[in-house]
Amino acid sequence: MFAAIPFYDRSKSGVNRKAFPGNNEMLFPNYPSIPAQIPDRDQDLKGANPLVSLAEYTVANQLADSRAPSPQPTSNTEEFYEDPVKLGILPEDAVMGLFFSFHTVLNPVIAILDPTLHTPIYVRRRSRVLYTAILAAACRFFKPSHFKPVHDLAQLLLGRALSDGISSVEYIQALSIMTYWKEAEDTSTWRKLGLAIRMAFELNLHHAKVEPLPIDELQARERLNEERTWFQLACYDLTISLRRGKPRMIPEEHFPQGGLKWIQNHSKFPCNADVMIVTSLEMVAHYNLFRSLRSVVTPLNRIQLEPFIRHVISGGERFLDGWPFETIDPNLSPISRSFLRFYHMRMRLALAELKLVLVYNPLPGAAHILMLDCVNAALGLLRHITTDFAPNGYLAYGQDLVPFATAYAGAWLFKQLPRFDEQLRNTTLEAFNDLSNTCRLQPPVPGNAPLYYAKFFEHLLKHTSIQNGSTTNPVSATLLPSSTSLPLEMNTMLPQVPFPDDMNNTWLLAMDGLKYWGDDINYNGQFPPGPSAQ
Secondary structure, X not given: OOOOOOOOOOOOOOOOOXXXXXXXXXXXXXXXXXXXXXXXXXXXXXXXXXXXOOOOOEOOOOOOOXXXXXXXXXXXXXXXXXXXXXXXXXXXXXXXXXXXXXXXXXXXXXXXXXXXXXXXXXXXXXXXXXXXXXXXHHHXXXXXXXXXXXXXXXXXXXXXXXXXXXXXXXXXXXXXXXXXXXXXXXXXXXXXXXHHHHHHHHOOOOOOOOOOOOOOHHHHHHHHHHHHHHHHHHHHHHHHHHHHOOOOOXXXXXXXXXXXXXXXXXXXXXXXXXXXXXXXXXXXXHHHHHHHHHHHOOOXXXXXXXXXXXXXXXXXXXXXXXXXXXXXXXXXXXXXXXXXXXXXXXXXXXXXXXXXXXXXXXXOOHHHXXXXXXXXXHHHHHHHHHHHHHHHOOXXXXXXXXXXXXXXXXXXXXXXXXXXXXXXXHHHHHHHHHHHHHHXXXXXXXXXXXXXXXXXXXXXXXXXXXXXXXXXXXXXXXXXXXXXXXXXXXXXXXXXXXXXOOOOHHHHHHHHHHHHOOOOOOHHHOOOOOHHHO
């Protein structure tokens, strides 16, 4: 089908704004994000776009990182690329509906594009690679019959653009989109994210601009588009490094700062993706700090680190209790709100675990009170899957991040079952069962995401008999006896339990990733035998 696009062929081939529908120039994100309500049609893509007033250009042949970028006012190399509409893979009247679906359902999760700026006309003129990537992601969920050919073309264009030396914000965004909504067996995310980050450094996206925003809306939104992309890359980098157990690629000195102020400074040009990406970045930064501290604490350094750990805990509590993500933007998408609540619960679990690091020679019951905070946070995360993500169909949109956090919470609770009293044990098993049953009842979706959640928790339920047995001091939801050793070795998170069969690569990676998490410390100050404990 793509014989007409040789990989190395570089030759040339022969504002009033109304809500959708009614105007194909502007898309607004505050419409109900229900794909069934989206008309599968498109309007004329050849008309004038009021946001396109500048000449096309590409940024190429960037110099060293320390030097300023040099946009070249030459013709756009990508204008000679084919796209799904031009090739006849996708009907032209489907484009508007697919863009609408992306902006109302998918962009609220990844928070990388501006629906007001990234209209079909604007994107198609700026970058055929990004245009095709958006359509591929949307087809995956809303037009699956066209997904494979559009996805294959998007991958082909990514490779061709790299070969042609294209370096642009749009190419970075296409890489983020294609790696976030990837096939389960695709293992290239780490490498492609590295390419995107290096390209962003090449374009100097890491340098914060001090001058005020342009008055012109197009110019202002294009600059905000660059800044938003750097926020998204920083968040993506931290998330992937946590999940893979690898160093992050963006150094501390180039980490974006002042996200809330950044949002307030461009209130004239709102984008509902901004609260999502800024809040996600703040949460994952705290989360990464919690996990990092837990991984370095030993009996020899805990006393020295205690003041800093308490400072970090205090900052985390202030953030969790005071960050106004629920109210700062009344137009925040319900999908964004749901994902932020999920991240909030994940962060609360990590914070509760960090508090246990400081429990040594505890007062009676102190460790159990903190332990119950962990249990409640983990159960809250699983119940969010059961009551919000699954019924609303959001599980498929979360890709790798949600399975990893869910597997962690489930495996963490499973590991502690022998230490629970009967009431708490039954509550935990009921949460496993409810999640599994709810996911089993979901209609089929691309990738069958709910099915794998159901399989994982059915697997945990099946193996609970392995953990039957008494414990000296069970953790109780109502009684708080003296503290007991509560191990946290994540590389044996599922002791004596093999991985479930027939899981896709996303879940295999999530389960395998548990081994990177806190493998050297037990709760309430008990450390496994080893050199550090001698």
